Amino acid sequence: MKILITGNMGYVGPSVVNQLRASYPDATLVGFDIGYFGNCITSPEVLPECRVDLQYFGDMRQFSQEVLSGVDAVVHLAGISNDPIGNKFEEVTLDINHRASINLAKKAREAGVKSFIFASSCSMYGTAEDSARAEKSPLNPLTAYAKSKVFTEKDLEPLADKKFVVTCLRFSTACGWSDRLRLDLVLNDFVAGAVASGRITILSDGTPWRPLINVKDMARAIDWAITRDACNGEFLAVNVGSDEWNYQVKDLAEAVARVIPGVSVSINKDAQPDKRSYRVNFDLFKKVAPSYQPRVDLIASIKELKEGLEAMGFKDGEFRNSKYMRLKILTQLQEKGLLNEKLQWIKAHSCPK
Numbered sequence: 001m002k003i004l005i006t007g008n009m010g011y012v013g014p015s016v017v018n019q020l021r022a023s024y025p026d027a028t029l030v031g032f033d034i035g036y037f038g039n040c041i042t043s044p045e046v047l048p049e050c051r052v053d054l055q056y057f058g059d060m061r062q063f064s065q066e067v068l069s070g071v072d073a074v075v076h077l078a079g080i081s082n083d084p085i086g087n088k089f090e091e092v093t094l095d096i097n098h099r100a101s102i103n104l105a106k107k108a109r110e111a112g113v114k115s116f117i118f119a120s121s122c123s124m125y126g127t128a129e130d131s132a133r134a135e136k137s138p139l140n141p142l143t144a145y146a147k148s149k150v151f152t153e154k155d156l157e158p159l160a161d162k163k164f165v166v167t168c169l170r171f172s173t174a175c176g177w178s179d180r181l182r183l184d185l186v187l188n189d190f191v192a193g194a195v196a197s198g199r200i201t202i203l204s205d206g207t208p209w210r211p212l213i214n215v216k217d218m219a220r221a222i223d224w225a226i227t228r229d230a231c232n233g234e235f236l237a238v239n240v241g242s243d244e245w246n247y248q249v250k251d252l253a254e255a256v257a258r259v260i261p262g263v264s265v266s267i268n269k270d271a272q273p274d275k276r277s278y279r280v281n282f283d284l285f286k287k288v289a290p291s292y293q294p295r296v297d298l299i300a301s302i303k304e305l306k307e308g309l310e311a312m313g314f315k316d317g318e319f320r321n322s323k324y325m326r327l328k329i330l331t332q333l334q335e336k337g338l339l340n341e342k343l344q345w346i347k348a349h350s351c352p353k
């Protein structure tokens with residue numbers, strides 16, 4: 001078994017590598033990443049990339065077929081990974097997330113890859129407060145990021161067949177500890193605020209709904225998808241998360257305050273209403289992957305984040321401006337002249353004078 005994991009040097013990637021290493025001890029794991037967040041390590045002992053057998057550095061937009069030689073399964077995580085980046089770099093987001101993903105899938109199909117897993121997102125449901133959205137519910141992508149996921153799923157569908165099984169995992173919002181932690185995710189942000197300054201500041205009025213999932217459970221869903229039964233469809237788009245994990249943002253803050261005593265929670269009453277509010281139905285995932293249902297619960301996720309941050313000696317009350325925010329890093333790399341307007345490395349500029 002040879003598995004290519006694109007975007008392995010991000011937040012979700014290290015958990016996926018750990019999971020696949022455990023499930024397929026003899027497999028050859030190959031990573032491919034542009035390395036935007038290479039320096040944003042939060043578990044300093046071992047570089048997470050040491051756990052893959054081969055690491056490529058490259059841009060999905062110039063993907064070379066030779067990377068796919070002998071590959072059985074592709075786990076495609078690489079991409080612009082949130083709304084704020086997508087809003088600032090709209091065209092680049094569509095280029096990387098949509099066009100480059102379809103190019104990769106076509107090349108993978110040609111190369112004889114059997115299983116293609118795409119990291120999609122429940123954010124494509126947009127506003128959905130009235131009832132929980134299932135896979136066949138209307139989509140309402142409100143941002144370039146969400147649209148890029150919709151376009152990619154749509155163009156992946158006709159590529160799927162018996163020999164090329166495609167699974168789009170529509171993930172809930174991720175949370176939990178990672179060797180490359182992100183703090184621009186709602187639960188991670190709340191725990192970071194609580195640990196650093198004893199304060200949680202909710203940026204919205206607290207009412208938006210968000211389904212959540214721990215990164216370890218995302219990795220388990222990917223593990224399932226790699227060898228899933230094609231009788232559930234050669235192309236399958238499935239919501240990944242659990243019904244119990246549909247939360248309102250203010251409930252998440254209150255849960256953090258219960259686990260970490262003495263924390264104050266403030267709600268921004270003047271905030272513009274957050275249109276991205278959705279509840280999601282996970283019946284299909286329960287049906288097709290009964291043994292791979294999420295296991296890590298909210299309290300366990302809060303505790304692992306708290307312990308990880310404390311072990312780092314995390315005290316940065318200004319973390320919303322720190323290297324744990326994906327948009328911040330990309331903007332800084334651009335300001336330093338290391339990335340151009342298309343978020344491509346300006347290689348000559350990164351060499352010391």
Ligand SMILES: NC(=O)c1ccc[n+]([C@@H]2O[C@H](COP(=O)([O-])OP(=O)(O)OC[C@H]3O[C@@H](n4cnc5c(N)ncnc54)[C@H](O)[C@@H]3O)[C@@H](O)[C@H]2O)c1
Binds near residue numbers: 010032033076078079
């Ligand atoms: N984190 C979440 O809440 C969540 C939820 C749903 C779906 N997803 C999807 O899961 C995937 C992984 O998310 P994450 O949280 O690890 O994001 P991340 O930003 O931490 O990681 C993305 C990785 O992709 C790489 N990358 C970006 N553009 C690239 C390019 N042109 N060529 C090669 N590599 C490139 C980055 O360097 C980074 O290492 C993304 O596709 C994201 O949309 C994430």
